Amino acid sequence: xxxxxxxxxxxxxxxxxxxxxxxxxxxxxxxxxxxxxxxxxxxxxxxxxxxxxxxxxxxxxxxxxxxxxxxxxxxxxxxxxxxxxxxxxxxxxxxxxxxxxxxxxxxxxxxxxxxxxxxxxxxxxxxxxxxxxxxxxxxxxxxxxxxxxxxxxxxxxxxxxxxxxxxxxxxxxxxxxxxxxxxxxxxxxxxxxxxxxxxxxxxxxxxxxxxxxxxxxxxxxxxxxxxxxxxxxxxxxxxxxxxxxxxxxxxxxxxxxxxxxxxxxxxxxxxxxxxxxxxxxxxxxxxxxxxxxxxxxxxxxxxxxxxxxxxxxxxxxxxxxxxxxxxxxxxxxxxxxxxxxxxxxxxxxxxxxxxxxxxxxxxxxxxxxxxxxxxxxxxxxxxxxxxxxxxxxxxxxxxxxxxxxxxxxxxxxxxxxxxxxxxxxxxxxxxxxxxxxxxxxxxxxxxxxxxxxxxxxxxxxxxxxxxxxxxxxxxxxxxxxxxxxxxxxxxxxxxxxxxxxxxxxxxxxxxxxxxxxxxxxxxxxxxxxxxxxxxxxxxxxxxxxxxxxxxxxxxxxxxxxxxxxxxxxxxxxxxxxxxxxxxxxxxxxxxxxxxxxxxxxxxxxxxxxxxxxxxxxxxxxxxxxxxxxxxxxxxxxxxxxxxxxxxxxxxxxxxxxxxxxxx
Numbered sequence: 001x002x003x004x005x006x007x008x009x010x011x012x013x014x015x016x017x018x019x020x021x022x023x024x025x026x027x028x029x030x031x032x033x034x035x036x037x038x039x040x041x042x043x044x045x046x047x048x049x050x051x052x053x054x055x056x057x058x059x060x061x062x063x064x065x066x067x068x069x070x071x072x073x074x075x076x077x078x079x080x081x082x083x084x085x086x087x088x089x090x091x092x093x094x095x096x097x098x099x100x101x102x103x104x105x106x107x108x109x110x111x112x113x114x115x116x117x118x119x120x121x122x123x124x125x126x127x128x129x130x131x132x133x134x135x136x137x138x139x140x141x142x143x144x145x146x147x148x149x150x151x152x153x154x155x156x157x158x159x160x161x162x163x164x165x166x167x168x169x170x171x172x173x174x175x176x177x178x179x180x181x182x183x184x185x186x187x188x189x190x191x192x193x194x195x196x197x198x199x200x201x202x203x204x205x206x207x208x209x210x211x212x213x214x215x216x217x218x219x220x221x222x223x224x225x226x227x228x229x230x231x232x233x234x235x236x237x238x239x240x241x242x243x244x245x246x247x248x249x250x251x252x253x254x255x256x257x258x259x260x261x262x263x264x265x266x267x268x269x270x271x272x273x274x275x276x277x278x279x280x281x282x283x284x285x286x287x288x289x290x291x292x293x294x295x296x297x298x299x300x301x302x303x304x305x306x307x308x309x310x311x312x313x314x315x316x317x318x319x320x321x322x323x324x325x326x327x328x329x330x331x332x333x334x335x336x337x338x339x340x341x342x343x344x345x346x347x348x349x350x351x352x353x354x355x356x357x358x359x360x361x362x363x364x365x366x367x368x369x370x371x372x373x374x375x376x377x378x379x380x381x382x383x384x385x386x387x388x389x390x391x392x393x394x395x396x397x398x399x400x401x402x403x404x405x406x407x408x409x410x411x412x413x414x415x416x417x418x419x420x421x422x423x424x425x426x427x428x429x430x431x432x433x434x435x436x437x438x439x440x441x442x443x444x445x446x447x448x449x450x451x452x453x454x455x456x457x458x459x460x461x462x463x464x465x466x467x468x469x470x471x472x473x474x475x476x477x478x479x480x481x482x483x484x485x486x487x488x489x490x491x492x493x494x495x496x497x498x499x500x501x502x503x504x505x506x507x508x509x510x511x512x513x514x515x516x517x518x519x520x521x522x523x524x525x526x527x528x529x530x531x532x533x534x535x536x537x538x539x540x541x542x543x544x545x546x547x548x549x550x551x552x553x554x555x556x557x558x559x560x561x562x563x564x565x566x567x568x569x570x571x572x573x574x575x576x577x578x579x580x581x582x583x584x585x586x587x588x589x590x591x592x593x594x595x596x597x598x599x600x601x602x603x604x605x606x607x608x609x610x611x612x613x614x615x616x617x618x619x620x621x622x623x624x625x626x627x628x629x630x631x632x633x634x635x636x637x638x639x640x641x642x643x644x645x646x647x648x649x650x651x652x653x654x655x656x657x658x659x660x661x662x663x
Contacts, residue, residue, distance in 0.1 A: 107183075111227040112265030115293035117242060117255060119302040120335075120521060124233055126242050126256065126347075131229035132195040134163060134186045140221025141174045147216065154218040162197050163187040186222070188247050189229040198222055230256075236344045238305050240360035241298070241519065243467070244347035253359060255296065255519070257467045262523055265293030295524040299335035304328055307640040309340035311633050312614065316342040319619035319629055325362035326633060327502035327613040328641055331602055334506065334515030334536050337610070337641065339363075339499070363462070363469040366495040367617065370582025370626070371426045372600045373491030375550060376504060377435050378423055380452040382546045386437035389420040389553055392661050399429040402482035406432060409581065409625075421659035424556040424563040426579055428490045435489035443477070446485050450477035453488075455541045456504050456514065458496055463516030463537065472496035491582055502613035505600045508554075509576075509608030512547035514539045551576045552655040555605050562659045567631035568599060570639055572649045576608075577601025577634060579627035584618060594618035599630035603638055605654070609647045612638045 111133075117126035141151040148154075152174035160167035165187055173184045187194075198219065205217040230245040243254020250264070251257035268290030308326040316324040328338035341361045345353035381387050395415040399406045408427050415427065422430030439445035453459070459474030473495040475484070484493035499517055507514040516536040524530045542550075554576035557563040564579040580598035585591070598615040602608040614630040614637070623629055641647075 107269060107271045109225075110268030110270055110287070110290040111249065112267050112290040113228050113292040114230060114245070114249070115263040115265065115295045115523075117263070117296045117298065119298055119300045119305070120337075121302070122297070123302050125238055125298070125300070125302065126230060126232050128228035129231050130192060131189040131227050132192065132224040133188050133227050134159075134190055134195065134198065135223045135225055136174060136184050136186055137182050137221045137223070138174055138176050138184055139180075139182055141218070142179075145221075146218060148218075151216070151218050154216075155222070158201060158219060159186065159198070159222065162194060162201075163190065189227060189249070191229070195224045198224070230347075232347045234302070235348065236346045237302070237309060238300055238339070239344050239347050240341040240362065241300065241339050242347060243360075244350060253467060255298070258465065259296055259520070259523075263293040263296060265526070266291040292526045294526070297521045297524065297530075299330075299337065299519055299521050300339070301337045301641075301644065303644050304637075304641050305338040305340060307644075308338040308637050309342070309344070311636045312340050312616075313342040313344070315629060315633055316616060318621070319616060319624075320621040321616045322618040323356075323361055323365075324614070324616040325365075325498040326637055327362060327498050327611075328637060329502050329506050329517065329611040329613075331506045331509035331608045331611050332515075334503075334517050335521070336499075336517055336519050338637075339519075359468055360466065362498040363464065363466050364497070365617075366470040366472050366497055367584065367596050367615075368492050368495050368582045369501055369615075370491040370580035370596060370598060371428075372501055372578050372580035372598050372613075372626075373494070373496075373504075374423060374426065374431050374489070375508060375554065375578055375600075376453055376456050376458075377431055377449060377489045378419070378553065379456075379508065379542050379546060379550055380438055380449055381419070381434050382549055383452070383542045384438055384448060387419050387434055389418060389549060389657050390661075391419040391434075392663075393417050393419055393422050393427075393430045393433055394663075395422070395427050395430045395433070399432060401432060401486045404483050404486070406486065416661050416663050418658050418661055420553045420556055420657040421562070421661075423553050423578070424560050424659050426557075426564050431490045432486050442485060446477040446480055449489060450474070450480075452541070453494070455539065456507060457500055458494065458504075462497075462499050462503065464499070464519055466519070469499075470497050472500060491580065498613060498615055501598070501600055501615070502611055505578075505602055505613065506611040507541050508547050508550050509602040509611055510547075511544040512540060512542035514541050551602075551605050551608070552657055554578055554601060555654050556657055556659060558601070559654055559656070560659050564625075564627045565599065565601070565631055567627055568601060568634045568638075570603065570635055570642075573603050573642065574605035574650065574652065574654055575601060575603045575638070576605035577631075579625070579631065580615075581624065581626045586618075594620070595624045597624050597626040597629050599626050599634045601634060601638075603642065604647070604650045606652050607650050609645065610638065610641050612641070 114128045116124050118124050139145065141155060143149055152171045155174055156167045156170035160170055163186060170186060173186060176184065202217065202219050202222065205215065205219065209215040209217050232242065241254055243256035244252045245256055246252040251260035256263065269288045271286045308328055312324045312326045324342050326338065326340045327336065329336055339362050343357045345357045395417055397407065397412055397414065406429055408429055417425065417427065417430055419434060422434060435449055436442065436445055438448040453474060459472055461469060461471045480488065487493040503514065503517055515538050518533060518536050520533045522530055522532040555574060557565040557579065558568050558575045558577050565577045568577050569575055578600055582596045583592045584594045584596045586593035596615060596617055597619055600613040602611045612634050614633040616629055619629055
């Protein structure tokens with residue numbers, strides 16, 4: 001028995017036929033691979049009779065086919081997993097990584113600090129302070145995140161009063177059409193106090209939610225990005241020059257717009273991982289630093305600007321005028337020391353500004369200058385040797401030319417004036433007669449006068465490249481109408497802006513050389529290096545001799561008792577100036593209505609340093625004559641400027657050229 005296999009337990013089954021006697025065939029054992037014996041159709045009678053009947057037994061099938069099927073199925077499943085794993089980790093790895101990063105990482109702009117704008121002494125006129133751009137992650141306001149349906153509405157109701165924005169607009173931002181949007185701006189450049197209010201609100205809701213399960217912190221997804229906000233420390237001082245910065249941080253007017261590219265600098269960028277609206281410190285971040293904008297130094301003197309602005313604002317209010325402007329210019333360099341407008345505006349709060357007061361009317365308004373333009377006619381007459389200051393000019397009460405009858409501002413008997421007297425008494429008729437001497441014919445005289453007007457800068461841009469600047473209107477001489485050829489010599493029928501008018505007098509004061517006006521002295525980059533502005537263009541308009549003679553003639557306007565500018569006299573100084581009272585074109589109707597009152601001049605007359613020009617539009621209370629309402633402004637501003645710049649009197653005596661002659 002030890003050499004044989006242990007007996008196997010068999011399932012009862014049908015009787016196996018006996019092996020034939022004497023047979024030597026080996027005995028076959030049934031097994032999993034054995035072929036079952038063929039069962040006889042019916043049991044032998046002897047067997048049926050000799051054995052008792054019993055239950056029919058079942059034989060189990062082979063498990064190998066089932067095992068093969070299971071193994072095959074598992075193999076296919078594993079192959080599918082392997083293929084997918086290869087696709088995720090190898091084939092599409094970069095795409096999935098980018099998608100994961102998109103959901104995990106947040107990018108925001110590091111706003112570059114805007115450069116300062118200063119006056120010529122480095123005093124800040126426009127600067128930037130710390131502020132916050134309030135942002136949000138819209139995915140943190142969904143039902144999935146907050147477990148409520150009206151999360152954006154509740155958050156907007158809390159935030160709108162703090163941010164001062166429309167509640168419906170906030171809801172739209174917090175529930176965007178793009179469900180994957182992770183970053184929206186709720187409000188730009190808010191003060192630190194606003195962000196503190198929001199942080200306090202978030203903290204209060206968190207505290208309440210920790211004790212009250214029904215409370216939801218609906219503003220948890222509100223974030224803040226540090227940035228800067230533009231402020232103007234001096235309020236409305238020089239607002240017309242400076243302009244303002246809009247909600248997007250771009251210059252909206254004035255120098256802020258003109259030099260926006262230099263002032264803005266280059267924004268940086270920060271990228272960090274976030275979870276639940278909070279930065280994950282351990283996940284790291286990348287940062288591209290912002291490059292600050294350049295500082296801009298203007299030619300403006302803050303103190304002189306203040307004096308000019310106060311003076312014109314008071315007179316505009318007193319005269320109940322539409323507006324007024326004052327220009328103060330360095331006669332030697334062309335630098336603008338002040339450019340004041342009234343009414344003005346506060347760039348810190350544009351909501352209180354009227355549309356009419358925005359901008360810089362001193363360079364944007366075009367108007368007919370009136371008698372202050374006579375200095376250009378006299379310059380042409382003297383330069384062309386058509387007359388001298390002592391030339392006799394007989395001035396009747398009326399003068400018929402072309403299709404019109406001309407008169408002076410007052411009725412008078414025939415005046416016997418010198419050319420100097422024509423300028424001193426501001427005679428329109430005398431100016432027409434003098435201009436007629438510029439050519440053998442009227443068309444020739446027109447062409448000569450036109451050439452001088454152009455050289456003085458009329459009909460051309462000043463060179464400032466200031467936003468919205470007008471070049472005025474001066475038609476070519478061959479296009480002058482019958483009336484224009486007689487009105488243009490005394491300043492009607494053409495137009496200019498206040499800066500152009502001031503530049504005319506600075507040209508005379510500078511010995512006949514026109515220097516393009518400048519408003520910017522230079523810029524200082526982030527490295528601290530100062531870059532001076534380009535040297536302004538210079539043009540010889542009249543000779544130094546003609547300019548000196550004109551200065552003496554302009555003194556008669558102020559000093560002579562017959563002159564029209566006595567209110568501009570400054571004790572101790574020699575003053576050269578000219579009054580102007582012109583018919584004014586109403587911008588609303590295009591017809592003449594009211595007057596443009598003006599005064600222009602420089603001092604000291606014999607060694608000029610400063611030019612001051614004043615104009616007031618449509619004075620409706622009190623006098624409207626330029627000498628009466630602008631002469632005092634000239635005196636007030638000129639006195640202040642002379643003291644500020646410490647310009648002493650020359651001590652020389654005036655020329656006192658004669659005004660009249662005895663026939």
